[in-house]
Amino acid sequence: MKTFKVLGGGCRNCEVTADLISQAAKEAGVEIQLDKVTDMAEILGHGVMSTPGVVLDGKVVHAGGIPGPDQVREWVKG
Template sequence: MIVKVLGPGCRNCHTLVTRTREALAALGEDAEIIEVSDIGEIAGYGLMKTPGLVVDDELVLGGKVPTVRQLTELLRGR
């Protein structure tokens, strides 16, 4: 699984990275997490508001920072 966190590197972006790591650990998933700050690449996903979360090249979340529990549910079975 490849997970990308899209955003300019703001506090919310860093929080999303941390919570995503915690959710993946809770699921026992081994995933690569990539932080993407390139505006062109972010726009390529159609994201209008950061931060965003991309799982295996599919935008699954944008514009908010969910809880670890919400992220666990979102990532389960992917």
């Protein structure tokens, strides 16, 4: 199972990013764990300065803006 973390303060872009990941996993029939991280110390601990950030299995794969749908599908399937 893949583990995703969406890093951000709970802004609209963070919510959209989390929804994109959930929807892509559902469409692909892949089970994931999705956590939303709003703690700034933890966000900065990942080295993310611009949110939303996405961490996949402990590695930052995106930061600063909503990721594209194709990119999200690739994370879920890859």
